[in-house]
Amino acid sequence: MEMYETLGKVGEGSYGTVMKCKHKNTGQIVAIKIFYEKPEKSVNKIALREIKFLKQFRHENLVNLIEVFRQKKKIHLVFEFIDHTVLDELQHYCHGLESRRLRKYLFQILRAVDYLHSNNIIHRDIKPENILVSQSGITKLCDFGFARTLAAPGDVYTDYVATRWYRAPELVLKDTSYGKPVDIWALGCMIIEMATGNPFLPSSSDLDLLHKIVSKVGNLTPHLQNIFSKNPIFTGVVLPQVQHTRNARKKYPKLNGLLADIVHACLQIDPAERMSSPELLHHEYFTRDGFIEKFIPELRAKLLQEARVNSFIRPKTYCKENEFKDDERKIVYNNTLLSSSFWGKEMEKEKKPKEIKVRVIKVKGGKGDISELKKTEYEVEHCRQDGMEDAHAVSEDTRPASSEPASPVNSSTDSSGMKEDAQSGGYMTMPPINPACGNLMTANLNSNLSHPNPRIQEMHRLKGRGTCQM
Numbered sequence: 331m332e333m334y335e336t337l338g339k340v341g342e343g344s345y346g347t348v349m350k351c352k353h354k355n356t357g358q359i360v361a362i363k364i365f366y367e368k369p370e371k372s373v374n375k376i377a378l379r380e381i382k383f384l385k386q387f388r389h390e391n392l393v394n395l396i397e398v399f400r401q402k403k404k405i406h407l408v409f410e411f412i413d414h415t416v417l418d419e420l421q422h423y424c425h426g427l428e429s430r431r432l433r434k435y436l437f438q439i440l441r442a443v444d445y446l447h448s449n450n451i452i453h454r455d456i457k458p459e460n461i462l463v464s465q466s467g468i469t470k471l472c473d474f475g476f477a478r479t480l481a482a483p484g485d486v487y488t489d490y491v492a493t494r495w496y497r498a499p500e501l502v503l504k505d506t507s508y509g510k511p512v513d514i515w516a517l518g519c520m521i522i523e524m525a526t527g528n529p530f531l532p533s534s535s536d537l538d539l540l541h542k543i544v545s546k547v548g549n550l551t552p553h554l555q556n557i558f559s560k561n562p563i564f565t566g567v568v569l570p571q572v573q574h575t576r577n578a579r580k581k582y583p584k585l586n587g588l589l590a591d592i593v594h595a596c597l598q599i600d601p602a603e604r605m606s607s608p609e610l611l612h613h614e615y616f617t618r619d620g621f622i623e624k625f626i627p628e629l630r631a632k633l634l635q636e637a638r639v640n641s642f643i644r645p646k647t648y649c650k651e652n653e654f655k656d657d658e659r660k661i662v663y664n665n666t667l668l669s670s671s672f673w674g675k676e677m678e679k680e681k682k683p684k685e686i687k688v689r690v691i692k693v694k695g696g697k698g699d700i701s702e703l704k705k706t707e708y709e710v711e712h713c714r715q716d717g718m719e720d721a722h723a724v725s726e727d728t729r730p731a732s733s734e735p736a737s738p739v740n741s742s743t744d745s746s747g748m749k750e751d752a753q754s755g756g757y758m759t760m761p762p763i764n765p766a767c768g769n770l771m772t773a774n775l776n777s778n779l780s781h782p783n784p785r786i787q788e789m790h791r792l793k794g795r796g797t798c799q800m
């Protein structure tokens with residue numbers, strides 16, 4: 331951390347604190363997620379899971395991991411800094427986001443989900459605070475602590491702690507055969523919240539959530555009802571049987587017609603009936619008025635602009651054999667704007683990007699100013715292109731960027747393969763997001779306790795942001 335100046339605290343999660351920091355040599359602004367040093371193994375497990383996913387999966391609408399190190403036994407993940415989250419915007423626009431902005435955000439969020447799903451990854455914690463938004467309006471899904479590969483048939487998912495309000499009925503009931511549709515459910519809940527400013531299913535217990543699901547969405551399927559009846563926790567509890575209209579627009583009268591349709595397609599009690607991400611991307615909500623044709627070039631321009639800005643501020647890089655070398659990452663770039671099946675082109679898998687080798691210097695602890703410096707730019711619909719918030723390092727060279735070699739002293743590698751280094755710290759290689767990874771680019775190129783939002787109040791009440799052990 332001594333290579334970084336701490337500018338403030340931007341987030342506090344169940345597993346760590348996220349600090350806004352500035353690289354002392356390059357001026358690059360980053361977000362450093364410092365995992366708590368907890369005795370429970372779960373923190374390490376979650377950190378390592380997040381690292382694993384972020385190293386492997388890169389996409390313009392996923393947050394970009396720059397480097398990883400461990401200091402004083404705490405795992406540190408260094409990310410590009412992204413200006414704010416969708417939750418921040420909802421705190422500002424408490425009646426929800428303006429419809430044009432909403433559609434642009436949802437399109438990008440769905441691209442990220444579609445990218446993950448096409449690689450058989452489920453995120454499992456989609457919610458407004460995990461959607462980062464850059465100053466120019468690019469959204470990036472973050473927090474991969476719960477992401478995992480789809481289980482093989484018969485496999486059981488374990489150790490899963492998720493945010494309750496966005497949990498699909500099959501998750502609440504601990505059906506062990508859930509899959510991608512859990513992300514689609516969470517998306518449905520989040521769309522309502524983004525459109526109205528209010529969480530759709532705020533709940534203080536699993537039973538409370540189930541009650542709300544049944545009253546606001548639909549009755550349990552026979553399969554889920556069966557699981558419910560057999561669960562000793564719910565012994566003696568009878569859920570109401572509610573008559574629901576099949577008409578999406580009557581069911582969600584606060585949403586405009588097509589948005590109600592898309593929400594209805596996401597919020598089906600039976601996971602098999604929920605729309606898939608490619609279907610959602612083709613939904614009329616996105617295709618009408620030539621939205622996609624107009625938005626793609628706009629998004630492309632923003633991404634190029636950000637890549638250009640970031641190429642000037644990329645960190646000084648160091649070339650050295652590194653601890654993650656044996657990791658043999660296969661960066662998966664398919665399903666980006668340029669190459670996805672969605673756009674009718676062949677999937678572009680495992681395209682090897684140019685690598686940037688980064689050395690991380692071992693640091694002594696140091697207290698920075700942790701005053702809240704979070705800056706938000708809500709009033710700008712898009713395009714403050716001079717922003718520096720998005721600081722991933724994009725290499726335009728054909729060879730790996732390199733400079734001084736690292737000089738590890740007293741280094742050791744722990745069982746996780748992460749360098750724990752008394753003097754020099756661990757170092758690793760992170761490939762940049764390849765600006766040519768998709769058609770898009772190659773084509774040319776904190777909450778207030780007193781907040782009126784019950785969601786925020788609930789987050790404080792639950793301390794763990796509405797999380798619950800499954």
Ligand code: ADP
Nearest residue numbers: 341343344345346348361409410411412459473
């Ligand atoms: P946790 O897994 O502990 O919940 P998250 O990854 O969800 O941590 O991050 C917690 C919060 O930190 C986010 O909601 C967001 O406010 C902030 N944050 C996370 N990553 C970044 C980033 N790259 N840039 C700016 N803020 C971030």
